[in-house]
Amino acid sequence: MSRRRPAGEGRAEAGPGPLGRTGRARAWAELLRLPALFTVPGDALAGAAATSGRANRRTLLAIGSSLCLYEAGMALNDWADRAEDAVERPHRPLPSGRVHPTAALAAACAFTGAGLSLAACAGRPALTVAVPLATTVWAYDLSLKRTAAGPLAMATARGLDLLLGAAATTGTGAPSTGIRAALPSAAALGAHTLAVTTVSRRETQGGSPLAALSALTTTAALSRLLTHPPRSQGGKGSQGSQESQGSQGTPGTSGRSTSPGVAALTAAYATTVARPYFHATLNPSPPLTQRAVGAGIRAMIPLQCALSARSGAPVAALLTAALSPLAARFAKKVSVT
Template structure:
């Protein structure tokens, strides 16, 4: 029987801190911050963990050569057990989404689960891989919006999806290293994502509508800047020295820095205090990443 640490490594447990913010960002944008959000966030985490376990099951032969320290190739977790964990977490995630958000949430959770499995089993090692993974994160944001005005959450979903695309592109070079052109391109994408997180598709704060600045109007820019600085600096280091270890560090920064971006989106929707709370998961995620790798 695998230990709790083995299971935590299998599902990349600390990386799940980057997941609830998707749901909160979607709910904030869709005017759906209500009692359904915690349950939907929990469902999102379960589906994320399911994807991580399925990823290692699908990659078990490759990992035996490139990452023998991972739970399956090291013998600490059997392939069958990992597949069972993934299937069970998927079912639990879809079930919790239905309980928390009803049919509207299920209408997003089911295709989200399908996209997760499609990425792990088919798309990951194809040119479509980054786009499929980006779609997973975009759907995760829309899961949070499912109880409200979903169309209003589309800009936030696209912003998170664009960030995810850059992280996924980098992750494909975690073992081999990258060319300098790749981090230069993803860094430009990160700058665009940070700018998009500040732009307001609609105004929820009367002070912002009148043009009168206050601390709440500054929060989205501060959090987006924090996101851009942390993730951007890691990519700049890859551009200067594109060896595999620097690429892995940049991927980790992209994962653990996502809550700052999510917090900016939440604050942009008018929930500044909640946005700061979401962003607070970023430093916690970095600390936990020292114990269990998020990549």
């Protein structure tokens, strides 16, 4: 996704100048989109929740792998866009000279290697998902971003990130069963990502009212889906796990309504993006389109929370929700897009 300019960055346009430790840290925080990083752990937690399994050491390794691969994508994105950014966004870390292009590319390679290594430590099933995830990230940044396949590639990456958590959590016991159970959650997260990425395609020049309207429609459809109980939980785990879910009020095959927690989280997801999407539909100017993209990124967290809660994992939902204040705090200092 293209990025909007955070307040206070204009000084960088006059020239890189000498950078102290604080200046270098800020430059790298901008390059790696530090606030957006808090939207990543919820993917693996939602994937683990969908398998009806408890988060374990392998889940933590999957989160570490996801964080590394996400940051690889951020660094590679700016490296691939350095020529365009020199014209349209000279304040960005690479064209302003605050981060050298070679350093950004090296960081992308290092993060990719670290991500795959952590996935390997989580087990073969996790590595089997992490490899196509890393491939998708590099393909998007280097070749697919500006093609019609770009939004779909981004959506695929986000869906694979959730499946990485599912594969790691189940381990070698029944990885295919765990991945199948997580497919609906991965599809929902992918659909949201597809909508946000489509809106962001031309945010610096002005977006498309049709893209914003489609994103608004997608949000409504996902909200309706989330507030309806899963049709079945068969094959999602042991009988004990299913009984535990039932004790937490999670709807299963009995046809009970969705819990108030899921409804509240779904409402939080919808309200985060509905108004910005609506405004961008009426007026797809660069500022309103960029605001809609930022809202779509922030909405990842309540969506992940709703997916975890709907799968019967309130603890995972709470842990994911705890990341939201941190994301908001850092977003005041560094742009999320």
